[in-house]
Amino acid sequence: MLINAIKTFLVRPRSTRNIIRFNKRNTSSSTKLTSSYYHHSSSLPFIYKTLSQNFDETATEYANDECYVFKSEQKRYTFKSFKDEVDSLAASLLELGLEKNDRFAVWLPNTSENATMSFVASKLGLVKVSINPAYVGRELEYCINKVGCKAILLSSSVKSIDSLSIFRHLVPELDQQSSTNELSLKRLPTLKHIILTGKQQPPKSLPIHSYRNLLEHGAKISHNKLNERQASVNPDSPVAIFFTSGTTGHPKAATLTNFGMINMSQGLTEHLGPHFTRLCVPIPMFHIFCEVVGVLNVATSKCKMVFPAILPDPVATMRAIHEEKCTAMIGAPIIFRDILAHPDRKKYDLTSLAYCGLGASPMSIEFLRQVEMELPVKRAAQLYGMTENSAILTSSLWTGDENQTRRLASLGRCMPRLEIKVVDREGTTVPIGQQGEIWARGFPIMLGYYGDTQKTNEAITPSGWLRTGDEGRMDEDGYLFYIGRQKEMIIRGGVNIYPIEIENAIIEHPNVSEAQVFSIPDARHGEEICAWIKLKPDASKCEPEDIARFLLDKIAFFKIPKYIRIVDKFILTPTGKVQKFKMSESMVNELNKK
Template sequence: MSAPTDIVLDRLPARLSGIVEHWAQDAPQAVALSQDGVTLSYSQLNEASRQAALWLRDYGVRPGDRLMVVAENCIAQLVLLFAAARMDAWLVNVNARLSAREVDAIAQHSQPRVVLYTGHISAEAMAHAERGGAELHEVAGAGLVQVGPLHTDCEPEPVHASGNEQVAALIYTTGTTGQPKGVMLTHRNLLFIAATSSHVRGLTPADRAYGVLPVTHVFGLASVALGTLYAGATLYLAARYSPSAVVRAIQHDELTILQGVPAMYARLLEYDYGDWDPSNSSLRFIYAGGSPLDPTLKHETERLFGRTLHNGYGMTETSPTISQTRIDAPRTDTSVGSVIPGIEIRIVDDQGVTVQRGEPGELWVRGPNVMKGYYHDDKLTALTVNPEGWLNTGDIVRQEADGALFLIGRSKELIIRSGFNVYPIEVEAALNAHPAVVQSAVVGRDGTDGNEEVIAFVELDPAQDAPAAQALHEWLHPRLSPYKRPSQIVIMQAMPAAATGKILKGQLKQLAQQLRKEALHPEP
């Protein structure tokens, strides 16, 4: 497999299944997947996906159909991923921990030919299967899987010979309200990120990576799963995250690669390691992505593991990676790194004019990682990607002279208070620096006279003496300008979060509005 150079697009396989086909030929006995003592070599994974594709075809799945898989991370899920790629079906990966309403909304929007459930690994998947009238089948290559009825009224999408056009996965974004938003990612989109992620991390077939980030999310799918397998390395799958399971994998499986979201590392900082020193391991690369990384968490994690905590940035619509810090250029700040090879960026003001280096602006991206569009929503696609191929991320960034990007916040999350711009990430960083704060989230709330209030939600470390909200206000007083300080700090037992660990700010914003309503109109 080639590294992502200027000619990487010419050397990528036509389909995702080309990844396992390549290694089944070059290193057939090398272990591709491992989970709970069960392993599949690249040869076995290739054959399993071939058999599963044949089974699906016989069951009635056609090229261009949507194949919906309700699952948590497991070997069968990866087998079905490559099986769908072989037969040009669109994989609709859905996290089993979503509610019945959310799963139904995705099914209604995507109109799958059939829905499969991995109930053997997930009680939630089993519950969805029972509700969906699925029956247990021995799916060749994938094992025992609950299979729903064939939907005879759905129509297949056109099939394209080119991986540039053929959709591989339909991924639904988290934290949205109203109708679900399906992001169409092509084979080229995902293969480009798999190759780039593999190259930037310096992966080799000798690496052992931990796969706990949900494969239903683009980070877990493209960067972790496909990036690991693209290099011919071994992926250790975990259905759910727990600090003890991560530690056990680091120790016994001698992991070399650990990727997660910041919330995952926050939990690892709380874990009791006993006599074992976490810096004494085989890990050579640890990485945080999926949400902003604050300086305190980065520093404490690096102190614990004795290694640089790398950082990056992306979004579902860019498959997902846009930038990443480099192994050969570790950073002590919270930059999200430099732009990955092969893509272009522009940083513009609200008029679309490019800003000067060092000035904040909205980030536009163009390249082979940009989505094909939103499924059944040409209007939203046109609003997001212009005719020249530039995707407006909606994120505010600045770029330093050395090319490093710094994420300031989302334009839609910008809080305007007394005429000043407040970016939540700055307030969150100040809160997270408090030793008792595990994580925080800041949102804006409608105030009086059209002014906005800054509202902070905080999750505290149960192992420490919990400070009162007033103590946190006092902590922020010397650290933030008056207009940036929260009007209210709300202590939370746990933040509402997606399966990836990403905090669902939409729910917190609703809660902030509800708290204001209750304060203005208290019950008698």
Template sequence: MNCANDSSRERQLSPCTMGDIAELAADSFCDIVREHARNQGEVIAFTYGDEEISFAALDEDANRAAHGLVALGVKPGDRVAFLGKNHPLYFEAFLGAARIGAVMTPVNWRLAAPEVAYILDNCGANVVFVGEGFAAMIEQVRADVPHVTHIIGIDAPEHDGPDYRTWKGSFPATPPAHVVKPEDDALQLYTSGTTGKPKGAVMTHGSILSSRDATACGEEMRKWQEPIPGDVTLLAMPCFHISGTGTGIGTMVAGTNSIVLPEYDPTKALDLIANFNISKIFLVPAAIQILLNHPKVNEVDFSRLKYVTYGASPIPLELMREAMRVMGCGFVQMYGMTETSGTIVALDPEDHVPEGSPKMRSVGKPLAGVEIKIIDEAGNEVPTGTVGEIATRSSKNMRGYWNNPEATKATIDAEGWLRTGDAGYLDEDGYLYIHDRVKDMIISGGENVYPAEVENALYSHPRVADVAVIGVPDPKWGEAVKACVVVKEGEELTEAELIAHARTLIAGYKCPKSVDFIAALPRNPSGKILRRELRAPYWAGKDRAVN
């Protein structure tokens, strides 16, 4: 797709300036999109293949979707779900739902059917938007989610029900009467669970817009955060993660264009970078490595690329050096989580140096309006340089976990401090360093995997007597899932059999990449599995116990 010289692209070169955005009086991103539609309606908001959606069209069609959802009985506070790969119409439907006070819940399309059914049941959505290739999945789980009464296909030819484009066309483009408030729920993203069941992290309109609000109140915005006229962002990370949905919301707020890829594809990404004036892109380290290993990477002109932002896991120095040499742009490491509505700490381009430095081992300094402290098990703040659990407080924090007050209380205290579950320390300059994880979590290729989920699936195999799951270093994915399994006496079990069993119950990326069969699991006197003993041989010689 070579679109760099297409005259239609000229419409992208006049979005609002930073000053214009700061002056927008808005309680939600819905209001900001409406302002962009009034002031720069011809500017392109989303590009998808050969399709372009202007801010004026996005605004009008989101209104149509809003009225359509009301006609289906959706009320303020109701959840609506989306199961599909990235698509600009997801953001349009999201905007429509938000304008009537409903909450978008994108579902990870990589999950197995039982996991999809659980999320749809837990969020209680009556309306599900389904993308191409996932109608069969919805039909597979229908019996488990009888409250799902309406399924609308978004460019899903195999879906024999209503088509989104036709459906919305029968409703008016006038704004709905509902007034959105900053404290209203807007987005519900599911995170893996320490107890084996995922939790729905609820973000409000206020938490989503908190970075803009902090800078509008006079706090300093980093240079790489500033929207620049003509910015074009490549949206390549999945929208069921805050990285994908957050990117789309960010460009809608900035009044700039997102080019949407259904899923990460290094060949398409390189083609778009070369031919479409891409200026910004977010990637996880594994995706950067895949891009750099592509045979055509050295043929691409990266000169228009301003920033690559990356996160979800640490990046090896050698990989960072190669990325800086090949791409020649600014790099920004981001640290955050779903529960903080995305990034709360960042390592600026100025701190990225090819020869390496102590600061490059950090994840940077807190963003405007974000507080960070390091605490011990009792919640007391520890001295500078001391390892403890990272806690954060800001308006970016989620409201809580959906219908789970116990988990919410365990994560956010009465003073608004959120325990991240990561272990780290602050240096004397305020830079944050990740050392380990307090909670049992594995990050593989940017995806969070909780051992409890995997262990529950493996333990259901009739020949498994005991099991523990750990993360071990992996050169491509950062960490890989390994199962340590005790087989029932007198039984036999192979690695292939156990992994195949797991795939019927959980997503493929959660399944073990390897299995160690052992005689017994190490446990303390109270019976708790000593995971650190299982992990220790694999992490020996490493500076930190995360990869």
């Protein structure tokens, strides 16, 4: 039944795809667009292999070169040593009876075991289910049961989080299980195997496998059956499930394929490979951005991925760049803001950075200029995408150094072999410069949301277009410019208002560091505008009234927020995305108390 549930994703036909090869393109094309549709054509051939099959070939070619550095674990892997660990663990899991399409939960921070499971899953035909290590019992239970996980990999603790205790509280009958063969758990009925990382052995009273023991056992046994299993895995099969971050509600389980992820990795290698010689990766592995842009690069190229710490840490990140002479860094804006504001930044040499790719949340051109000038870095650029499209739709680095304003202000052009368009509410492509919803089509689009046909059909059209839910516009050269989330659009008195326009006006104030604009229900206007504002550390006294006065000659009167609050922090998801719906709830509760 569970296998059939996965197979239901495979019946959706793939959209027709054209093929390209990346070379630096002249952004001033002789043929200008008149309609907001752009296809990034190229001669780059598709890879029709699984992630693990392609990694094995790369590992053979670069066996003695380093591929991963886990600073907090003091571990360094060559391509050969990492492949050996993948093969050993995969061989042991095969003996445990894990079958193709079984879902395998990984409830870990940024550790070597987490990266290993990405390739083990591909090698065995499993589906790796990445779960936020900060989740507590109820959230963990939801994720495991939503997709029917058969096994879970966890550590005993993550910083101050006692992971094993949280798990044991969820399944108290675990202590009464007599064997590690196959478990029977009331609240987690599909879960049959538990694997614990770390040097310490699991408590003998618990039916839990030791990751370390599985590695040692797998290194001693024959890998003939493992090789047979890997050869039988279809490149079109699902390999990963990532839960959407839930900025607007309950997480959905986006299901991605080997084919989509390996070819996205290949496209990024072609585009950004020269910068990714030594890439610093401070973002969480349970986020698709990290998995595709950080973990999987080694499947398609000779490169070194440096993970500074198990959780985001600005000091560890700066130290890693300094010690490893990292040539690039990726992350959400919050990571860069933390580094820029850190009092010890000057203690570290960050000048090796040639490129910084920022994504996961909107950002202003002023902030990107600040990153370039103060970090410093030779080139900062935006990466735009979603979990549902295997991380990256567009990159603003396509413009190179020919147009700095376009590189910093736009989302960029779509990645090779993808199509992108801007449409009106009827799905009709709009003229150049007119705003509408951004749609995308191509090989990396998810199979669907696991177990949720209705939500899948709402997100993907019958012709294979992914509705992003983002409003944007396209220029005559195919570059996208972000306007805002459709769901964040404020309709005040029948007038459409986009928060990002107001946010950009607010941050022009010399005392303002960041601003978030959202709405709350209003009896008269339907919605009313609110703004939460963070001031710069050295800001002089600034009151909400000062902000309102500042905006008088910047935006129309009806766009000036009625409610302005100066705050120390915003409400964020664990990946650094602002949760405006929670900020709206907080604002409503505050006003109701008055």
